[in-house]
Amino acid sequence: MTTDRFEDLLRSTLKAETEAAADRIADLEDRVILEIEERSPKLLWHEWLRQLLAPTTGSRIGQLLVVGATAAVFLFVGMGISSNLLRNNASPRLSLQPVRAADGTQEVLFVLPAMDAENVAVVGSFNSWEETQLSDQDGDGIWTASIPLSPGRYEYAFLIDGRWWGQDPLADEYVQSFGEFSSVRYIGRGGDEV
Amino acid sequence: MYRAQDEVSLLRASLQGDTSAWGEIISRYKDAVFGLCLGFLRNRADAEDLSHDAFIRAYVNLRKYNLDRKFSTWLFTIAANLCRNKLRYRRNHPTGEMPLHLQGGKDPAKVIDKEDQHAQIQQALTQLPYSYRAPLVLRFYNDLSYREISEVLSIPEGTIKTRIHRGKIMLKELIEKERDPA
Numbered sequence: 001m002t003t004d005r006f007e008d009l010l011r012s013t014l015k016a017e018t019e020a021a022a023d024r025i026a027d028l029e030d031r032v033i034l035e036i037e038e039r040s041p042k043l044l045w046h047e048w049l050r051q052l053l054a055p056t057t058g059s060r061i062g063q064l065l066v067v068g069a070t071a072a073v074f075l076f077v078g079m080g081i082s083s084n085l086l087r088n089n090a091s092p093r094l095s096l097q098p099v100r101a102a103d104g105t106q107e108v109l110f111v112l113p114a115m116d117a118e119n120v121a122v123v124g125s126f127n128s129w130e131e132t133q134l135s136d137q138d139g140d141g142i143w144t145a146s147i148p149l150s151p152g153r154y155e156y157a158f159l160i161d162g163r164w165w166g167q168d169p170l171a172d173e174y175v176q177s178f179g180e181f182s183s184v185r186y187i188g189r190g191g192d193e194v
Numbered sequence: 195m196y197r198a199q200d201e202v203s204l205l206r207a208s209l210q211g212d213t214s215a216w217g218e219i220i221s222r223y224k225d226a227v228f229g230l231c232l233g234f235l236r237n238r239a240d241a242e243d244l245s246h247d248a249f250i251r252a253y254v255n256l257r258k259y260n261l262d263r264k265f266s267t268w269l270f271t272i273a274a275n276l277c278r279n280k281l282r283y284r285r286n287h288p289t290g291e292m293p294l295h296l297q298g299g300k301d302p303a304k305v306i307d308k309e310d311q312h313a314q315i316q317q318a319l320t321q322l323p324y325s326y327r328a329p330l331v332l333r334f335y336n337d338l339s340y341r342e343i344s345e346v347l348s349i350p351e352g353t354i355k356t357r358i359h360r361g362k363i364m365l366k367e368l369i370e371k372e373r374d375p376a
Contacts, residue, residue, distance in 0.1 A: 014335035018229035029217040129279035179325030
């Protein structure tokens with residue numbers, strides 16, 4: 001069989017198997033839209049603020065009361081957090097060493113420097129390869145997430161703006177599968193034993 | 195009503211919360227995304243679930259989409275990542291699901307019919323390693339260029355060319371082996 005003939009056959013096979021199952025996606029639009037509409041809309045902070053401050057036909061005093069009350073709540077919570085941080089200053093929780101609970105579960109810190117990234121997530125055998133987002137709250141390009149893990153061996157990789165990044169410098173070892181590297185950490189009886 | 199509109203207008207409307215505009219985007223791309231997932235995963239139920247998830251995830255992350263980038267490539271990247279994660283999950287949680295070439299539709303006896311070339315290729319695709327199958331599906335179902343495939347799979351373009359070339363040879367070998375097991 002010539003290459004062109006084989007490529008045509010491959011094209012028609014892939015097309016035919018999709019067409020044979022097309023009934024499964026007949027109402028995909030409706031199902032996706034229904035799920036989107038069922039999810040509560042999440043407003044970004046500036047959209048929320050803009051809505052709060054938008055001109056209305058109601059009383060401006062009422063709006064100011066809402067803003068004032070919100071500011072007071074933020075101030076109260078902020079003071080609580082800062083006093084708590086000062087109390088715990090001698091033993092900060094942010095550590096590369098896992099923090100172990102009584103049942104053997106450990107809070108394992110995943111850290112990745114990604115200066116220009118907009119989104120960093122970790123996927124692995126501990127979250128069924130579903131994304132857990134890392135955060136970079138101070139904007140210094142160091143992304144972190146703390147995940148409770150029971151003792152065992154875990155394969156994982158980072159997704160930097162959707163791109164696979166399988167070689168974590170903090171991993172115990174690397175494995176190669178599906179043509180790419182993944183990282184491995186041992187929790188409890190392995191490399192993270194402390 | 196959206197038929198005449200260009201894709202960028204639909205995406206902008208979707209970003210403003212217009213779900214009917216997003217519905218039009220789904221209509222335009224659902225066959226491509228479903229075919230990608232089916233080709234990668236070789237299972238209809240999983241392909242259906244992941245096509246659904248891909249459009250949800252794309253909508254939720256639409257703010258991160260850069261208009262300079264081709265939308266289809268961005269959408270296929272999301273679908274491909276979901277498929278890859280599903281395959282990793284399957285490797286750790288084997289279920290003994292029926293492979294695609296035996297899932298409904300056709301008489302199972304026909305699958306081993308040596309004249310049924312589609313069935314033979316389907317069976318060979320199921321046996322082909324994912325790292326070779328994925329570039330073949332993107333090339334011959336989604337009609338992507340080598341550069342676009344490289345972008346979707348985050349693999350260098352040279353590696354993609356090698357895998358497509360090697361993948362075709364492996365497919366032919368698998369078909370020959372099936373025809374003549376001895």
